[in-house]
Amino acid sequence: MLTTDYAPGMPNWIDLGTTDTDAAVAFYSAVFGWTHRSAGPEAGGYGFFQLDGRTVGAIGPLTEEGATPSWTVYFHTADAEATARAVEAAGGAVRMAPGDVFTAGRMAAFTDPTGADFGVWQPRENPGLQAVMAPDTLCWTELYTSDTAAAREFYRTVFSWTYQDMPMGDGPVYGIVSAAGGGTGADTSQGGVLQLPKEHLDAGAVSEWHPYFGVTDCDATFEMATELGARVQIPPMDIPRVGRVAAVQDPWGAPFALIKGDPTME
Numbered sequence: 134m135l136t137t138d139y140a141p142g143m144p145n146w147i148d149l150g151t152t153d154t155d156a157a158v159a160f161y162s163a164v165f166g167w168t169h170r171s172a173g174p175e176a177g178g179y180g181f182f183q184l185d186g187r188t189v190g191a192i193g194p195l196t197e198e199g200a201t202p203s204w205t206v207y208f209h210t211a212d213a214e215a216t217a218r219a220v221e222a223a224g225g226a227v228r229m230a231p232g233d234v235f236t237a238g239r240m241a242a243f244t245d246p247t248g249a250d251f252g253v254w255q256p257r258e259n260p261g262l263q264a265v266m267a268p269d270t271l272c273w274t275e276l277y278t279s280d281t282a283a284a285r286e287f288y289r290t291v292f293s294w295t296y297q298d299m300p301m302g303d304g305p306v307y308g309i310v311s312a313a314g315g316g317t318g319a320d321t322s323q324g325g326v327l328q329l330p331k332e333h334l335d336a337g338a339v340s341e342w343h344p345y346f347g348v349t350d351c352d353a354t355f356e357m358a359t360e361l362g363a364r365v366q367i368p369p370m371d372i373p374r375v376g377r378v379a380a381v382q383d384p385w386g387a388p389f390a391l392i393k394g395d396p397t398m399e
Contacts (some may be wrong), residue, residue: 207254231255310325376394
């Protein structure tokens with residue numbers, strides 16, 4: 134499971150790029166009870182989502198030409214430059230070369246060979262998210278991909294991930310991700326990789342990472358989000374051995390998911 138004892142390859146940051154930061158702050162504050170703290174006038178509108186005084190994510194305006202609203206998942210790295218070289222060698226693309234974020238750390242942004250965007254965070258003064266695996270915080274990451282085999286090999290090469298296959302009934306096999314050094318307990322899983330069905334690809338679906346936020350009541354949170362303008366992707370449903378999940382796009386088009394079921398959130 135996710136932890137704030139970060140090791141290379143583990144999710145350690147998420148941020149939302151959007152077209153209307155003020156309205157998005159109001160939306161997520163209503164859905165999850167988050168507050169917002171600006172990173173300062175020199176940060177170009179970037180700020181932090183917080184819960185009980187602990188940072189659980191961030192938000193900022195879109196800065197890349199042609200970008201659409203989305204959540205970006207960042208993975209811990211001890212050397213952003215080395216990771217950038219590994220990404221290119223494995224067939225990925227560098228969208229934003231490693232650079233300093235003041236004295237907080239170094240950030241870089243990439244695209245995997247199947248088209249999914251992600252980033253890395255090399256901590257200095259800011260180690261990453263201050264709370265995970267609690268209600269209204271990040272508790273899972275999931276890659277929907279157009280090519281499972283290519284995606285698995287890419288991330289295995291870049292981050293040394295391992296995968297455990299979990300059959301999904303008549304659907305595609307779900308690959309549960311663990312990072313090397315990702316904890317000492319029995320459960321070192323941090324996310325999943327899932328093949329996009331052909332009908333979704335034919336309808337225009339693209340490879341992308343989704344954050345899952347833990348909630349105490351999936352249906353109530355889903356209802357709040359949709360009442361505030363979120364669009365339904367997956368209505369609340371039970372998944373055996375997982376819990377109750379739902380997925381939406383926020384009013385500006387950024388997808389995210391909800392989950393109730395992990396016993397650590399009880």
